[in-house]
Amino acid sequence: MTEEEFHQFLFLLPEYRKEKTLRYRNYIDQLNCLISFLLLKILLKRKYDIIDFTMKYDKNGKPYLKEYPDIHISISHCKCACAVVISDSPVGIDVQEIRKYNYDIYQRVCSERELQQLMKSDNKEEFFTKIWCVKECMAKVSGMGIENYLKQECENNRGITVVRQVRNYRYVVAVCDN
Secondary structure, three states, X not given: OOXXXXXXXXXXXXXXXXXHHHHOOOHHHHHHHHHHHHHHHHHHHHHHOOOOOOEEEOOOOOEEEOOOOOOEEEEEEEOOEEEEEXXXXXXXXXXXXXXXXXXXXXXHHOOHHHHHXXXXXXXXXXXXXXXXXXXXXXXXXXXXXXXXXXXXXXXXXXXXXXXXXXXXXXXXXXXXXO
């Protein structure tokens, strides 16, 4: 997206979201913030015919729609990907680029069983990224921080994970609901 296109799309945002978008220092983060909000607008229009809304954040950083407390939203973005989900019940989404991690991170995040499975895996980076994404989603569903889910066993039936190749990057996308 060119800088001119970015500024044209920026005008589609309410003032509070423009300010949030421009507070990011890196252009890619600004772009992800812009795109994820536009994706949210599209989903809300298609599913609920909602055009105007105010997105707020609770004390734990979980986003919600001020005017529509019964509609649940979750937003995620990383380097070159954005993901948004809306639902009538609590929901979480996470997208992460598959990349190398070190063993210390594995130990900090994984339960003993997950760590054993991870060490046996042929693709440790992808396996770990799936675990991380599901835990991040579980945290988003609950509205609690990720620290509450570190070392806790992933609930396999709560997380749907998908691996996708986008250009030269590989991503994991996970969605969890109540």
